[in-house]
Amino acid sequence: MNKTDSGLTRRDILRGAGSVVVATMTGAPLFGQGQRQAEPNSDSAADATKKDVSDRKAKVVLIRDQNVLDAGGQAKPEVLSRMLDEAVTALLGETKPEAAWSRLIHPSDTVGIKSNEWRFLPTPPALEEAIRKRVAGAGVKEERIGIADRGVLDNPLFQQATALVNVRPFRTHHWSGVGGCIKNYIMFSPDPPSWHDDSCANLAGLWELPAVKGKTRLNILVMLTPLFHGKGPHHFQAKYTWEYKGLIVGLDPVAVDATGVRILDGKRKDYFGQEEPLTTSPKHIYLAEKKYGLGVADPSRIDIQKLGWMDGALI
């Protein structure tokens, strides 16, 4: 992992960013106003491994369905499954989900679905099941599909995995600013606290770990009821979630997280009545592009394809 100081200062970044205000380093919105709409890209999972991403564009799909949650706030499996299918199909530019998943997963793969079991906002089991079904539908035998979070390092299936699907709910985080797709791989480290330096600035380095490198086929950021504000050691009050009813899907985890942050910023502005920066700035997303070339954080180079219900989309 690369944790050496590059001597980068905020002034260096502000000089290099030109008209784009790179404000991940602040706790202000991730980027300033005036982003241009990006042109459709042609990125692929292979492209995601390139280091120099300054010219790269990324595509994410944002899908929302007004009816995805029942009266108790639980996800309806059939609606969630349909959202996943539509999003992945659109992301890959296919007409049917089977064809899309067959481009992501090969029958000979061993697939780990890296989920998130944080007690207050876990990945909905219905979504885990929907992913598992599509992976099986792509020809992978059941015994070569696994779903896990904290035990991944000791899980034989994950030890042998050739492909990963990265899925978790989006939320604010006390120390890293936000918990998104980039951070979701921290359990692949034998020493997760070692990644906490400088408020988790170097989380993108996790993606170079042997257990992870080059294996991620899809990133899914669950935006059904995201957490936009947190307080205290447990950093969760239901009051600070809202029913956004969405999923953000992409091949590029940085673009997926950056898009999530924009939505979170929009919600905070809506809630507080003015721009209200996150107390901890999610600078690891910016550094994931700038320092690690993991993906695209600049909104002007992220093409967001929107599907479904867009009232209150905030983006």
Added chain:
Amino acid sequence: MGLPAWVVLGVMTVASGAPANPAYLADLLPAEVQGFQPGGRDGVYNSDTLFELINGGAEVYRALNVQTVLSRRYVKDGAPGIIVDVFDMGSSQDAFGAYHCDMREEKDAGIGQESEYAGGALHFWKDRYFVSVVALRETDDSTRAVLALGTAIAGAISRPGAAPRLVGLLPPRGLIRAQIHFFHDWAGLNRLYTLAEENLLELDRKTEGVLARYRPSSQPIEGAQSQSFVLVMIDYPCEHNAEQAHRRFFDKYLADADDQGTARMGDNLWSGSRRVGTVFVGVFGAPTRAEALRLMDEVSQAQRP
């Protein structure tokens, strides 16, 4: 002759890193409140084991010298559980910091020295303790119990403690009181407002810093608009240390500053710094040069005897 068992146990306990005797924390907690009683064993954590309780969130409190944490769940038939965590932060200044590591925008709940209740959770600080009382689901019953628990715990803490000295130097005009934060080291500052990867200000556990956000009193006619900007103050053990740190920061970050120590940044907003005695004063992201200077001048005046 062998050592008495209690000595061996004490040495083993200390050697393992476990708190020597957390009973003093348990003594702060009531045996029963509104039908809620302790359910299960208390968890006891130190700076190294706090991750087991709150994962990565532990870093926030480790950066503020957390000593020992006692966690207890209260239960009542038919009601959601309540988690109480009592943090011994070692000093009232660090307890203030633990409370203010989050935005505190809600009205004070009147418990401890400062407190906030929101969404089923109560947080407060008093003396060297930071306390969290969280209902797993907010109901009228749980709200009453959470507030009653907090009141009981605050009452059991015998005396108040002092807030960090620098808080008293914060100029009041434009201050966003919900956004006052305390830190010691570079990681603590960078978490709140990232200036650089290097520790330009030579911060360590002996330094005490306060970061506060301010609303601009005006916006420039042209150029960048700023919703809020930042004041950073750091108190060093002596003037020599403060001068050395300020010089290093200035040379690296504000080398193009004018004779008042201010410079316009790449985003067209203004930053500036100066040293006043043992205190570094920095302003970042101000909409105008005048605003940056005003804040630094007011701190300078407040700092002088």
